Amino acid sequence: MEHIIDISYENVRLDRFLRKKYENTPLTEIFKGIRTGKIKVNGKKSKENYRLQLDDVVKVLLQGEQSEKNEFIKLSNKEIDELKSGIVYEDDRVVIFNKKPNMVMHKGSGHDYGISEMFKSYYKTDEFNFVNRIDKSTSGLVIGAKNLVVTRELAEEVREGNTEKKYYILVDGAVKKDKFTLKTYLKKEETKVVELNSYEAGAKESISYFKVIKKGNNKTILEGILETGRTHQLRVQLSNLKHPIVGDGKYGKGGKNMFLFSYYCEIPKYKIKIELPLPIEYENMLKK
Structure with missing residues (x-):
């Protein structure tokens, strides 16, 4: 049996994840499986206190029955x-x-x-x-x-960075440079992400590329491309640049909707390339 770790089990200890999934299997058998390699994470032996990460693959070769039933929600x-x-x-x-x-x-x-x-x-x-x-x-x-x-x-x-995504972003203020790069360090602190100019423990390098698409009197539409994919990366960097994303309730002034739109996706390995047009709402907000 293989399990792909999603957000529900992100940062959960391996042994606790297994106890949840295999309640009918003795705990001694689970620990033995970890120790002997019958339970592996991403094809390698791991320790029971390993914290699972998003998209980890946990392979289990045990006789015990998986206790959690797959019950699908009823869709309207x-x-x-x-x-x-x-x-x-x-x-x-x-x-x-x-x-x-x-x-x-x-x-x-x-x-x-x-x-x-x-x-x-x-x-x-x-x-x-x-x-x-x-x-x-x-x-x-x-x-x-x-x-x-x-x-x-x-x-x-x-x-591995072999896919590409691009964003349309409506920000407050008139952005002066037509093209610019932001290279900073981001660090999670409680309920927010903070931006640092230099590295410190727990911070991750964050690089974003921007270009102006359209300008209004007091708002600008940007295209944003991520070289790194950190939590809230575009939101934090633009906010600290004094051009917060319109509608961003955490790092800006807030509003009904946040104007950050992932419009382009390319997966060369599968020969997939999708590009969506600029939403009309962005054009309308630009004129206000």
Whole structure:
């Protein structure tokens, strides 16, 4: 049995994850499996206190029955139509979905389910996984894999930087430079991410590329490209540049929707390239 770690088990200890999944298996058998290599993470032996990371692959070769039953959520007709209308590309391996703002990717944080659980139910398979994720308030393209083999392949492509994503961003203020690069360090602190000019323990280098698409009187539409994919990277860097994203409630002035849209997705390995037009709402807000 193989398990792809999603956000529900991110940062959970390996032994606690296994105890949850294999309640009918004696604890001694689980620890023995870890010690002898019958349980591996990403093809390698691991320790029981290893903290699982997003997209880790846990392979279990034990006789015990998996205790957690795969019960799919019941989708309403409205939710099914919402999924169908949001699919911009689909084949037998991959789904590219155009997520609306304020849709959550996964269950948790007060949500019983997200679009990941909805797609598992839609396709009637627990092997469906999103290999990238965007914030709840961010809209645009996310990449879904229909089985574990494709999940592993795509997750590796994302980790190695072999995929490309571009964003349309509406920010406050008139941005002066037509093109610019932001190279800083980001560090998680409690409920926010802070930006640092130099490295310190726990910080990660963060690089973003920007160019101006259109200018208004007091707002600017940018294109943003990530070289690194840190939490809230574009949001924090632009806020500290004094050009916060319009509608960003955490790092800006807030609003009904945040104007950060993942419009471009390219996966060369699968010969997939999707580009969506600039939403009309961005043009309208630019004139205000």
